[in-house]
Amino acid sequence: MTAATFRVDLPAPTLTDHTTGQLRRLAALAGLSETDTATYTDVLTEALGPVGARSLDLPPPDRTFLSDDHTPVEFSLSLQPGTAPSLRVLLEPGCGADGLDRNGRVGLAAIRAMARRWNFSTAPLDAVRDLFLPPSPQGPLALWCALELRPGGVPRVKVYLNPAALRVKRSFWTVREAMERLGHGRAFASLARADGYPFVALDLGDWDEPRLKVYARHDDLTAGRAGRLSRMDPGPDAAAVEDFFLTAAGGGREVTRLGRRPGLTCHAFTETGAARPSGFTLHIPVRDYARHDGEVLERAERVLTRYGMDTAVLPRALSAVTGRRPEDGVGLIAYLALAHQRGRSPRVTAYLSSEAYAVRPPALARPRHVTAVR
Numbered sequence: 001m002t003a004a005t006f007r008v009d010l011p012a013p014t015l016t017d018h019t020t021g022q023l024r025r026l027a028a029l030a031g032l033s034e035t036d037t038a039t040y041t042d043v044l045t046e047a048l049g050p051v052g053a054r055s056l057d058l059p060p061p062d063r064t065f066l067s068d069d070h071t072p073v074e075f076s077l078s079l080q081p082g083t084a085p086s087l088r089v090l091l092e093p094g095c096g097a098d099g100l101d102r103n104g105r106v107g108l109a110a111i112r113a114m115a116r117r118w119n120f121s122t123a124p125l126d127a128v129r130d131l132f133l134p135p136s137p138q139g140p141l142a143l144w145c146a147l148e149l150r151p152g153g154v155p156r157v158k159v160y161l162n163p164a165a166l167r168v169k170r171s172f173w174t175v176r177e178a179m180e181r182l183g184h185g186r187a188f189a190s191l192a193r194a195d196g197y198p199f200v201a202l203d204l205g206d207w208d209e210p211r212l213k214v215y216a217r218h219d220d221l222t223a224g225r226a227g228r229l230s231r232m233d234p235g236p237d238a239a240a241v242e243d244f245f246l247t248a249a250g251g252g253r254e255v256t257r258l259g260r261r262p263g264l265t266c267h268a269f270t271e272t273g274a275a276r277p278s279g280f281t282l283h284i285p286v287r288d289y290a291r292h293d294g295e296v297l298e299r300a301e302r303v304l305t306r307y308g309m310d311t312a313v314l315p316r317a318l319s320a321v322t323g324r325r326p327e328d329g330v331g332l333i334a335y336l337a338l339a340h341q342r343g344r345s346p347r348v349t350a351y352l353s354s355e356a357y358a359v360r361p362p363a364l365a366r367p368r369h370v371t372a373v374r
Contacts, residue, residue, distance in 0.1 A: 015061075016045050016052035018356045019073045023089060025320035026075055026352075029313065030087040032151060039153040044089060047110055047145065048072070051096040060357050061096035062103075065140040068287070068331055069358035072096075077317050078339075078349040081308040085317075090146045090160075104133045104142030111145060111159060111204070118154050120205035124212075125159055128178045132161035132200070139164035146201075157204045158213075163197045171197045175214055182212050183272030190231040190276045191267060195219045198264070209270040211279065221245075221263035223256060229265050230280040236340045241282055244338045247302050248284040250295065261285040268341065281339040281349075292362035293318070293326035296333045303336065303348055314350055321352050324359065331360040 013021075020041040027037040045052055051061040051072065060070035067074055072095035078086040093110035094103030108129075115122050133142065144160035163171040163178075175197050179188045182202075194216035201213040218225070223245040227238035245263075249256045268279030286296045297318065301311045318332060326332065335351040 012055045012057040014053050014055055015071075015073075015356055016048055018056060019048070019052075019071075019354055020044055022075065022321050022354060026077070026087050026317060027149065029085065029316055029320055030077070030149070031084040032087070032149060036149070036151055036153045040089075040147070040149050040155070043114075043147065043155070044073070044091065047091055047093045048095075049093070049106075056356055062092075064092050064095050066090065066092050066095075066144060067334070067353055068360060069353070069355060071354040071356040073354045073356070074334070075321065075352040075354065076349050077313065077352065078347050079304065079309045079313060080345055080347050085310075085313050087149045088146055089149065090144060092141070092144050094142060100137045100139075100142050101135060104137060107143030107145065108133060111143070111157070114145075114157055115204070118157075118205060120157065122204060124182060124202045124210070125204065127181050128161070128200075128202075131174050131178055132163070132165050134165055137162070137165040138167055154206065156207055159202045159204060161200045161202070163200055175200060179212065179214070179269070184212055184269040184274070186273055186275050187269055187277060192216060192229045192231060192265065194265075195262065201266075209278075211268040211270050213266050213268045213279075216265045216267070217262045218258075218265065219262045221258045223249075223251070226263065226265075226282055229282070230340070231267060231277050232280050232340065232342060233276045235280060236346070241338070243306075244282065244303060245284060247299055247306075248286055248336045248338075249289045250286075250299060256289075258285070258289065261288040264335075266337075266339075279339065279341040281337050283335045283337040285334065286336050287331040287334050287353075287360070290330055291364070292328070292330045293332045296330070296336070297326050300333065300336055300348075300350055303338070307346055307348060309348060317350070317352060322355060327362065329355075329359040330362050331355070 064070050064072045072092040074090045076088045094106035097103040097106050139162040141162050146158040148156040163174045196217040199215040203210040223242040226245045227242040264283040266281040267277040270278045290296045304311045337349040339347040
């Protein structure tokens with residue numbers, strides 16, 4: 001008599017199952033203890049709230065702007081020479097709320113709960129709340145929260161806000177007013193000319209030098225223009241910025257124009273009353289300028305080699321996030337960024353998509369929106 005074979009259909013994992021599993025594996029790569037990892041997985045679970053319990057068989061709870069497949073979680077690894085990688089998780093606490101106003105109120109409540117838990121002040125956020133969290137907000141987001149996961153179980157907290165909340169046409173005014181209120185009004189004139197301001201970020205909690213960060217969008221960005229966008233004094237060498245641009249975008253020695261998804265810069269302000277920023281970051285949206293993640297990984301490893309960083313970390317990080325091959329999709333690495341902060345060595349950051357809901361298929365050929373300027 002032959003034993004019967006039974007097929008057991010296991011339930012699909014939930015959003016929390018998926019993202020906390022990724023966090024645990026990345027935390028091990030970043031050298032965090034099991035105790036700290038358990039703390040941070042609990043924090044992520046609490047921040048996701050009810051949407052975290054949704055099965056991945058269901059569609060995303062919201063068409064969040066945070067990721068291409070609308071997963072309300074993104075990871076990033078920041079690398080510097082001779083140190084363990086720094087792990088960060090970006091999330092949208094209000095994802096799935098009924099409307100952008102409710103989204104912002106849920107997000108604000110989550111930040112206040114974190115402030116009570118870790119005993120930090122929300123004064124910078126309170127000072128600009130009316131600019132970014134009005135009663136009837138506009139734009140693609142209300143509030144995101146980033147947690148830099150450190151040993152000890154107490155993260156550094158960043159809040160991302162939308163300058164277009166009062167109206168897209170008022171974004172420029174909103175950025176200027178926020179800088180004035182937070183003591184950086186003198187530095188506003190130093191900002192590089194931009195095609196938009198998608199985010200303003202505030203460091204909250206235990207930071208050595210808390211920053212106000214202004215993100216700028218640059219349409220059709222070229223390597224030559226990117227090299228001139230820093231406003232630090234002294235700032236990074238223009239040639240080094242151009243070289244990073246070309247390597248990350250895959251343009252070889254050609255002058256590459258980012259003609260589809262725009263490049264981003266971030267200007268960081270730490271000293272109130274100063275005339276210039278103390279930090280500059282260039283973000284390249286690599287997922288739109290490569291056939292697949294294998295190409296992006298090769299470019300990232302060239303950048304890491306150039307800056308004396310461990311090239312073995314990033315392939316291990318991809319394996320911690322997904323079981324698929326890099327060649328089987330594009331978008332697992334969403335951005336590559338090169339950051340400069342006064343008094344510190346350059347930092348390379350890779351932004352990793354959770355891909356809870358979808359994998360973007362590889363492109364059949366090199367994207368046409370990467371064009372050489374003759």
